[in-house]
Amino acid sequence: MSRENVLVTTEWAEENLDTPGVVFVEVDEDTTAYEGGHIRNAVRIDWKTELQDQVRRDFVDRAGFEKLLSEKGIGNDDTVVLYGGNNNWFAAYAYWYFKLYGHDNVRLLDGGRKKWELDGRELTDEVPQRQNTSYQAKEQDLTLRAFRDEVVDAIDTKNLIDVRSPDEFTGKLNAPAHLPQESSQRSGHIPSALNVPWASTANEDGTFKTNDELKELYEEVGLDTGKATIAYCRIGERSSHTWFALRELLGLEDVKNYDGSWTEYGSLVGVPIELGAQR
Amino acid sequence: MTNPPPTPHKPRPGMSDGCGAPEQTATPSDVDTQGQVVVAGKVSGSDGPVGGAYVRLLNADGAFVGEVQASPEGDFRFYAAEGDWTVRALHASGNGEAKVTTGQPGLYEVPISI
Numbered sequence: 001m002s003r004e005n006v007l008v009t010t011e012w013a014e015e016n017l018d019t020p021g022v023v024f025v026e027v028d029e030d031t032t033a034y035e036g037g038h039i040r041n042a043v044r045i046d047w048k049t050e051l052q053d054q055v056r057r058d059f060v061d062r063a064g065f066e067k068l069l070s071e072k073g074i075g076n077d078d079t080v081v082l083y084g085g086n087n088n089w090f091a092a093y094a095y096w097y098f099k100l101y102g103h104d105n106v107r108l109l110d111g112g113r114k115k116w117e118l119d120g121r122e123l124t125d126e127v128p129q130r131q132n133t134s135y136q137a138k139e140q141d142l143t144l145r146a147f148r149d150e151v152v153d154a155i156d157t158k159n160l161i162d163v164r165s166p167d168e169f170t171g172k173l174n175a176p177a178h179l180p181q182e183s184s185q186r187s188g189h190i191p192s193a194l195n196v197p198w199a200s201t202a203n204e205d206g207t208f209k210t211n212d213e214l215k216e217l218y219e220e221v222g223l224d225t226g227k228a229t230i231a232y233c234r235i236g237e238r239s240s241h242t243w244f245a246l247r248e249l250l251g252l253e254d255v256k257n258y259d260g261s262w263t264e265y266g267s268l269v270g271v272p273i274e275l276g277a278q279r
Numbered sequence: 280m281t282n283p284p285p286t287p288h289k290p291r292p293g294m295s296d297g298c299g300a301p302e303q304t305a306t307p308s309d310v311d312t313q314g315q316v317v318v319a320g321k322v323s324g325s326d327g328p329v330g331g332a333y334v335r336l337l338n339a340d341g342a343f344v345g346e347v348q349a350s351p352e353g354d355f356r357f358y359a360a361e362g363d364w365t366v367r368a369l370h371a372s373g374n375g376e377a378k379v380t381t382g383q384p385g386l387y388e389v390p391i392s393i
Contacts, residue, residue, distance in 0.1 A: 087346075114333055120371035165344075199343035204335065204369060 006248040007110045007208065008081055010119050016081075017041050023074050023130075026113070027084045027094040029237070037123030039083065039116060043072050043130060047090045047237075051097060057264075065101045065137045073130025076103070083109035083116070087206040089198075093240040095248075096257055100145060102138030108244065111206035118205055144243075146230045146256035148264060151190065152271055159229040160193035163242045164262065168234070169195040171275040184266025188273040190232070194221045195278050198238040201245045214245055221278075228254035232261040303350040306386060316381045319356040320389040321349075322368045328353035329393060332370035339363040359387075368393055 008016075016022050017040050024042035026034050034044040045051065050068055053060055060068065074080060080098060084091035091112055098106045109116070117123070146154075154160055167173045171187035189195070200217055201209055209217070223229070229246060231239040236259030247255040258265075265271065306319035322332045330351035336344045339362055349355045349368070357366075359381055367376035368391045375393035 085348075114369075117331065118333070118369055118371050197343070204343075204367070 069135035088112035114206040146258040232258040322353040
Protein backbone atom coordinates (compact mmCIF):
# COMPACT_ATOMS: atom_id res chain seq x y z
CA MET A 1 0.00 0.00 0.00
CA SER A 2 1.37 3.39 -0.82
CA ARG A 3 2.07 5.80 1.99
CA GLU A 4 0.08 8.58 0.34
CA ASN A 5 -3.11 6.53 0.75
CA VAL A 6 -2.76 6.25 4.49
CA LEU A 7 -0.57 9.12 5.71
CA VAL A 8 -0.69 12.83 5.00
CA THR A 9 2.04 15.33 5.75
CA THR A 10 1.55 18.46 7.80
CA GLU A 11 2.13 20.47 4.60
CA TRP A 12 -0.72 18.65 2.85
CA ALA A 13 -2.92 19.11 5.90
CA GLU A 14 -2.36 22.85 6.06
CA GLU A 15 -3.18 23.17 2.37
CA ASN A 16 -6.40 21.21 2.82
CA LEU A 17 -7.91 22.71 5.97
CA ASP A 18 -10.78 24.15 3.96
CA THR A 19 -11.10 21.44 1.34
CA PRO A 20 -14.71 20.23 1.13
CA GLY A 21 -14.97 16.55 1.94
CA VAL A 22 -11.88 16.53 4.17
CA VAL A 23 -12.60 16.34 7.89
CA PHE A 24 -9.83 16.69 10.46
CA VAL A 25 -10.41 14.85 13.71
CA GLU A 26 -8.31 15.21 16.85
CA VAL A 27 -8.14 12.18 19.13
CA ASP A 28 -6.06 12.54 22.28
CA GLU A 29 -5.60 10.64 25.46
CA ASP A 30 -5.47 14.03 27.13
CA THR A 31 -8.94 14.97 26.07
CA THR A 32 -8.48 18.56 27.24
CA ALA A 33 -5.68 19.16 24.72
CA TYR A 34 -8.22 20.07 22.05
CA GLU A 35 -9.64 22.88 24.15
CA GLY A 36 -6.21 24.46 24.52
CA GLY A 37 -5.82 24.68 20.76
CA HIS A 38 -6.37 22.46 17.75
CA ILE A 39 -5.95 22.45 14.01
CA ARG A 40 -8.46 24.80 12.44
CA ASN A 41 -11.73 23.09 11.46
CA ALA A 42 -10.84 19.94 13.36
CA VAL A 43 -13.53 18.22 15.41
CA ARG A 44 -12.75 16.18 18.50
CA ILE A 45 -13.46 12.58 19.34
CA ASP A 46 -12.97 11.47 22.92
CA TRP A 47 -11.57 7.95 22.77
CA LYS A 48 -12.71 7.11 26.26
CA THR A 49 -16.25 8.42 26.41
CA GLU A 50 -17.18 8.26 22.73
CA LEU A 51 -15.40 5.20 21.35
CA GLN A 52 -15.83 2.89 24.36
CA ASP A 53 -19.03 1.31 25.60
CA GLN A 54 -19.56 2.91 28.99
CA VAL A 55 -20.76 -0.30 30.68
CA ARG A 56 -19.10 -3.33 29.06
CA ARG A 57 -15.43 -3.43 28.15
CA ASP A 58 -15.90 -3.14 24.41
CA PHE A 59 -16.37 -0.60 21.68
CA VAL A 60 -19.55 1.27 20.94
CA ASP A 61 -21.65 -0.90 18.67
CA ARG A 62 -22.37 -0.25 15.02
CA ALA A 63 -25.42 1.91 15.76
CA GLY A 64 -23.41 3.84 18.34
CA PHE A 65 -20.64 4.50 15.84
CA GLU A 66 -23.19 5.66 13.27
CA LYS A 67 -24.73 8.04 15.79
CA LEU A 68 -21.33 9.37 16.85
CA LEU A 69 -20.13 10.11 13.34
CA SER A 70 -23.49 11.55 12.32
CA GLU A 71 -23.38 13.96 15.25
CA LYS A 72 -19.78 14.91 14.47
CA GLY A 73 -20.87 15.80 10.96
CA ILE A 74 -18.77 13.13 9.28
CA GLY A 75 -20.24 11.60 6.13
CA ASN A 76 -19.54 8.25 4.49
CA ASP A 77 -17.78 9.94 1.59
CA ASP A 78 -15.59 12.21 3.69
CA THR A 79 -11.84 11.80 3.85
CA VAL A 80 -11.13 11.64 7.56
CA VAL A 81 -7.69 12.84 8.67
CA LEU A 82 -6.89 11.77 12.22
CA TYR A 83 -4.25 13.29 14.44
CA GLY A 84 -3.47 13.59 18.11
CA GLY A 85 -0.87 13.89 20.82
CA ASN A 86 1.44 11.23 22.22
CA ASN A 87 2.93 10.49 18.82
CA ASN A 88 -0.53 9.71 17.43
CA TRP A 89 -1.22 6.70 19.66
CA PHE A 90 -4.90 7.40 20.04
CA ALA A 91 -5.23 8.77 16.54
CA ALA A 92 -3.80 5.46 15.29
CA TYR A 93 -6.25 3.66 17.55
CA ALA A 94 -9.09 5.68 16.02
CA TYR A 95 -7.74 4.95 12.53
CA TRP A 96 -7.89 1.22 13.25
CA TYR A 97 -11.36 1.70 14.74
CA PHE A 98 -12.63 3.59 11.66
CA LYS A 99 -11.29 0.76 9.48
CA LEU A 100 -12.97 -1.75 11.75
CA TYR A 101 -16.35 -0.15 11.01
CA GLY A 102 -15.61 0.05 7.31
CA HIS A 103 -14.62 3.69 6.80
CA ASP A 104 -11.86 3.14 4.25
CA ASN A 105 -11.22 6.75 3.38
CA VAL A 106 -9.18 7.59 6.44
CA ARG A 107 -5.65 8.95 6.85
CA LEU A 108 -3.27 9.65 9.68
CA LEU A 109 -1.49 12.99 9.92
CA ASP A 110 2.16 11.92 10.01
CA GLY A 111 3.69 13.11 13.28
CA GLY A 112 0.34 14.23 14.65
CA ARG A 113 0.01 17.20 16.90
CA LYS A 114 3.68 17.19 17.83
CA LYS A 115 4.91 17.57 14.25
CA TRP A 116 2.29 20.25 13.62
CA GLU A 117 3.53 22.21 16.64
CA LEU A 118 7.21 21.64 15.86
CA ASP A 119 6.56 23.02 12.40
CA GLY A 120 5.25 26.16 14.10
CA ARG A 121 1.83 25.80 12.48
CA GLU A 122 -1.22 27.55 13.80
CA LEU A 123 -3.65 26.21 16.40
CA THR A 124 -7.01 27.71 17.23
CA ASP A 125 -9.56 27.36 20.03
CA GLU A 126 -12.47 27.98 17.68
CA VAL A 127 -14.79 24.97 17.52
CA PRO A 128 -16.17 24.30 14.04
CA GLN A 129 -19.88 23.77 13.47
CA ARG A 130 -20.65 20.91 11.14
CA GLN A 131 -24.04 19.77 9.96
CA ASN A 132 -25.22 16.39 11.14
CA THR A 133 -25.04 13.54 8.68
CA SER A 134 -26.70 10.14 8.39
CA TYR A 135 -23.61 8.01 8.68
CA GLN A 136 -23.90 4.33 7.80
CA ALA A 137 -21.30 2.00 9.31
CA LYS A 138 -20.57 -1.57 8.31
CA GLU A 139 -20.34 -4.56 10.61
CA GLN A 140 -16.97 -4.77 12.35
CA ASP A 141 -14.26 -6.22 10.11
CA LEU A 142 -12.99 -8.88 12.47
CA THR A 143 -10.04 -9.68 10.23
CA LEU A 144 -8.46 -6.64 11.93
CA ARG A 145 -9.29 -7.45 15.54
CA ALA A 146 -7.93 -10.27 17.69
CA PHE A 147 -9.69 -11.71 20.71
CA ARG A 148 -8.24 -13.64 23.62
CA ASP A 149 -8.75 -17.21 22.40
CA GLU A 150 -7.09 -16.46 19.11
CA VAL A 151 -4.18 -14.90 20.95
CA VAL A 152 -3.69 -17.99 23.12
CA ASP A 153 -3.84 -20.17 20.00
CA ALA A 154 -1.28 -17.91 18.33
CA ILE A 155 1.47 -18.79 20.82
CA ASP A 156 4.31 -20.38 18.86
CA THR A 157 2.25 -20.36 15.66
CA LYS A 158 1.66 -16.74 14.63
CA ASN A 159 3.81 -13.66 15.12
CA LEU A 160 2.98 -11.95 18.38
CA ILE A 161 4.42 -8.47 18.73
CA ASP A 162 4.50 -6.88 22.13
CA VAL A 163 5.03 -3.16 21.58
CA ARG A 164 5.36 -2.22 25.23
CA SER A 165 8.62 -1.03 26.76
CA PRO A 166 11.24 -3.66 27.68
CA ASP A 167 10.49 -3.29 31.39
CA GLU A 168 6.83 -4.07 30.88
CA PHE A 169 7.74 -6.95 28.56
CA THR A 170 10.10 -8.61 31.02
CA GLY A 171 7.62 -8.26 33.84
CA LYS A 172 9.50 -5.66 35.86
CA LEU A 173 6.64 -3.21 35.47
CA ASN A 174 2.97 -3.86 35.06
CA ALA A 175 1.27 -0.58 34.25
CA PRO A 176 1.76 3.11 34.76
CA ALA A 177 1.33 3.89 38.42
CA HIS A 178 -1.28 6.52 37.78
CA LEU A 179 -3.69 4.10 36.12
CA PRO A 180 -4.22 1.36 38.67
CA GLN A 181 -7.65 0.58 37.24
CA GLU A 182 -6.00 -0.66 34.09
CA SER A 183 -3.55 -2.97 35.80
CA SER A 184 -3.55 -6.65 35.09
CA GLN A 185 -3.24 -9.32 37.74
CA ARG A 186 0.11 -10.57 36.47
CA SER A 187 3.16 -9.10 34.76
CA GLY A 188 5.15 -10.48 31.86
CA HIS A 189 4.41 -11.23 28.24
CA ILE A 190 2.66 -13.73 26.01
CA PRO A 191 5.02 -16.65 25.29
CA SER A 192 6.81 -16.43 21.93
CA ALA A 193 6.10 -12.69 21.58
CA LEU A 194 8.71 -10.44 20.03
CA ASN A 195 9.34 -7.17 21.84
CA VAL A 196 9.43 -4.26 19.43
CA PRO A 197 8.57 -1.09 21.37
CA TRP A 198 6.29 1.25 19.44
CA ALA A 199 8.84 4.07 19.73
CA SER A 200 11.28 2.19 17.53
CA THR A 201 8.93 2.74 14.58
CA ALA A 202 8.85 6.54 14.96
CA ASN A 203 11.25 9.42 14.49
CA GLU A 204 11.69 11.92 17.28
CA ASP A 205 9.27 14.35 15.63
CA GLY A 206 6.57 11.68 15.78
CA THR A 207 6.59 10.81 12.07
CA PHE A 208 6.86 7.18 11.04
CA LYS A 209 10.22 5.85 9.96
CA THR A 210 10.68 4.99 6.29
CA ASN A 211 9.48 1.65 4.98
CA ASP A 212 13.09 0.51 4.55
CA GLU A 213 13.85 1.35 8.17
CA LEU A 214 10.69 -0.41 9.34
CA LYS A 215 11.50 -3.52 7.30
CA GLU A 216 14.99 -3.64 8.75
CA LEU A 217 13.63 -3.23 12.27
CA TYR A 218 11.27 -6.19 11.97
CA GLU A 219 13.78 -8.33 10.08
CA GLU A 220 16.29 -7.81 12.87
CA VAL A 221 13.93 -9.22 15.49
CA GLY A 222 13.01 -12.13 13.27
CA LEU A 223 9.44 -11.32 12.25
CA ASP A 224 8.24 -14.02 9.86
CA THR A 225 6.31 -12.04 7.26
CA GLY A 226 4.89 -15.25 5.86
CA LYS A 227 2.80 -15.71 8.99
CA ALA A 228 -0.15 -13.87 10.44
CA THR A 229 0.67 -11.25 13.06
CA ILE A 230 -1.07 -10.01 16.19
CA ALA A 231 0.11 -6.83 17.91
CA TYR A 232 -0.64 -5.99 21.51
CA CYS A 233 0.35 -3.56 24.25
CA ARG A 234 -1.45 -2.68 27.47
CA ILE A 235 -4.82 -1.36 26.31
CA GLY A 236 -4.49 -1.53 22.53
CA GLU A 237 -3.54 2.02 21.58
CA ARG A 238 0.23 1.71 21.18
CA SER A 239 -0.34 -1.55 19.32
CA SER A 240 -2.67 0.29 16.91
CA HIS A 241 0.35 2.43 16.06
CA THR A 242 2.36 -0.71 15.27
CA TRP A 243 -0.63 -2.30 13.47
CA PHE A 244 -0.59 0.79 11.25
CA ALA A 245 3.14 0.41 10.56
CA LEU A 246 2.83 -3.29 9.70
CA ARG A 247 -0.40 -3.35 7.73
CA GLU A 248 -0.85 0.12 6.32
CA LEU A 249 2.79 1.05 5.69
CA LEU A 250 4.55 -2.27 5.10
CA GLY A 251 1.48 -3.85 3.55
CA LEU A 252 1.47 -7.12 5.51
CA GLU A 253 -1.89 -8.69 4.83
CA ASP A 254 -2.90 -10.52 7.96
CA VAL A 255 -2.27 -8.20 10.89
CA LYS A 256 -4.64 -7.90 13.83
CA ASN A 257 -4.67 -5.62 16.82
CA TYR A 258 -5.46 -7.28 20.15
CA ASP A 259 -7.24 -4.46 21.95
CA GLY A 260 -7.76 -6.54 25.08
CA SER A 261 -3.97 -6.52 25.28
CA TRP A 262 -2.08 -7.06 28.49
CA THR A 263 -4.82 -5.72 30.76
CA GLU A 264 -6.94 -8.65 29.60
CA TYR A 265 -4.32 -11.32 28.95
CA GLY A 266 -2.49 -10.64 32.23
CA SER A 267 -5.74 -11.23 34.11
CA LEU A 268 -6.85 -14.44 32.39
CA VAL A 269 -6.90 -17.58 34.52
CA GLY A 270 -4.72 -20.43 33.38
CA VAL A 271 -2.98 -18.93 30.36
CA PRO A 272 0.79 -19.23 29.95
CA ILE A 273 2.96 -16.22 30.72
CA GLU A 274 6.67 -15.74 30.22
CA LEU A 275 8.93 -13.49 32.26
CA GLY A 276 12.29 -12.05 31.29
CA ALA A 277 13.83 -11.26 27.96
CA GLN A 278 12.59 -12.33 24.56
CA ARG A 279 13.37 -15.95 23.68
CA MET B 280 0.79 29.67 45.69
CA THR B 281 3.34 26.98 46.30
CA ASN B 282 4.34 24.41 43.79
CA PRO B 283 3.04 20.94 44.54
CA PRO B 284 5.62 18.23 45.11
CA PRO B 285 6.03 15.78 42.27
CA THR B 286 3.55 13.00 42.53
CA PRO B 287 4.77 9.49 41.88
CA HIS B 288 3.23 8.92 38.54
CA LYS B 289 4.68 8.65 35.12
CA PRO B 290 6.69 8.71 33.12
CA ARG B 291 9.25 6.37 34.55
CA PRO B 292 11.92 4.65 32.58
CA GLY B 293 10.33 1.78 30.85
CA MET B 294 6.93 3.34 31.08
CA SER B 295 6.86 4.89 27.73
CA ASP B 296 3.19 4.38 27.60
CA GLY B 297 1.60 6.90 29.40
CA CYS B 298 -1.91 7.62 29.11
CA GLY B 299 -2.17 10.96 30.71
CA ALA B 300 1.18 12.57 31.28
CA PRO B 301 0.85 14.58 34.45
CA GLU B 302 0.71 18.31 34.28
CA GLN B 303 4.26 19.62 34.23
CA THR B 304 5.10 22.10 36.96
CA ALA B 305 8.27 23.57 38.44
CA THR B 306 10.10 21.30 40.86
CA PRO B 307 11.43 23.12 43.95
CA SER B 308 15.10 22.35 44.56
CA ASP B 309 14.39 21.23 48.13
CA VAL B 310 11.57 18.93 47.13
CA ASP B 311 11.17 15.59 48.88
CA THR B 312 11.37 13.14 45.99
CA GLN B 313 9.82 10.41 48.13
CA GLY B 314 12.56 7.92 47.41
CA GLN B 315 12.50 8.44 43.66
CA VAL B 316 15.09 9.61 41.18
CA VAL B 317 13.61 12.77 39.73
CA VAL B 318 15.09 14.36 36.64
CA ALA B 319 13.60 17.82 36.25
CA GLY B 320 14.41 21.16 34.74
CA LYS B 321 13.42 24.04 32.58
CA VAL B 322 13.70 24.62 28.84
CA SER B 323 15.06 28.06 27.99
CA GLY B 324 15.97 30.03 24.91
CA SER B 325 17.88 33.25 24.48
CA ASP B 326 14.88 35.25 25.74
CA GLY B 327 14.11 33.15 28.79
CA PRO B 328 11.87 30.12 29.42
CA VAL B 329 10.32 28.38 26.44
CA GLY B 330 6.96 26.70 27.00
CA GLY B 331 5.47 23.69 25.25
CA ALA B 332 8.64 21.93 24.12
CA TYR B 333 8.47 18.17 23.70
CA VAL B 334 11.00 16.79 26.17
CA ARG B 335 12.27 13.26 25.64
CA LEU B 336 14.14 11.07 28.09
CA LEU B 337 16.63 8.73 26.40
CA ASN B 338 18.56 5.97 28.14
CA ALA B 339 22.31 5.30 27.97
CA ASP B 340 21.85 3.55 24.61
CA GLY B 341 19.96 6.53 23.24
CA ALA B 342 16.70 4.58 23.24
CA PHE B 343 13.43 6.39 23.94
CA VAL B 344 12.10 6.04 27.45
CA GLY B 345 9.49 8.74 27.86
CA GLU B 346 8.22 12.06 26.63
CA VAL B 347 6.37 14.96 28.22
CA GLN B 348 5.36 18.35 26.95
CA ALA B 349 6.90 21.13 29.05
CA SER B 350 4.61 23.56 30.85
CA PRO B 351 4.01 27.08 29.52
CA GLU B 352 6.89 28.09 31.84
CA GLY B 353 9.21 25.48 30.32
CA ASP B 354 9.16 23.04 33.24
CA PHE B 355 9.42 19.29 32.86
CA ARG B 356 9.91 16.31 35.15
CA PHE B 357 10.69 12.64 34.79
CA TYR B 358 10.83 9.81 37.27
CA ALA B 359 13.97 7.91 36.36
CA ALA B 360 16.30 5.41 38.00
CA GLU B 361 20.04 5.21 38.51
CA GLY B 362 21.88 5.60 35.22
CA ASP B 363 23.09 7.84 32.42
CA TRP B 364 20.41 9.80 30.66
CA THR B 365 20.00 12.27 27.85
CA VAL B 366 17.19 14.77 28.07
CA ARG B 367 16.33 16.22 24.69
CA ALA B 368 13.94 19.09 24.03
CA LEU B 369 12.23 19.71 20.68
CA HIS B 370 10.54 23.00 19.90
CA ALA B 371 9.58 24.97 16.82
CA SER B 372 12.26 27.52 17.76
CA GLY B 373 15.02 24.90 18.06
CA ASN B 374 16.22 21.75 19.80
CA GLY B 375 18.61 21.20 22.68
CA GLU B 376 19.78 18.45 24.97
CA ALA B 377 21.68 17.80 28.16
CA LYS B 378 23.13 14.71 29.80
CA VAL B 379 22.72 13.69 33.41
CA THR B 380 24.03 10.82 35.51
CA THR B 381 21.78 9.81 38.35
CA GLY B 382 22.54 7.76 41.44
CA GLN B 383 20.73 7.76 44.76
CA PRO B 384 17.11 8.90 44.89
CA GLY B 385 16.80 12.67 44.84
CA LEU B 386 16.36 15.58 42.51
CA TYR B 387 18.67 15.92 39.51
CA GLU B 388 18.22 19.29 37.85
CA VAL B 389 18.82 19.49 34.12
CA PRO B 390 18.44 22.90 32.49
CA ILE B 391 18.14 22.70 28.72
CA SER B 392 18.99 25.50 26.30
CA ILE B 393 17.52 25.52 22.85
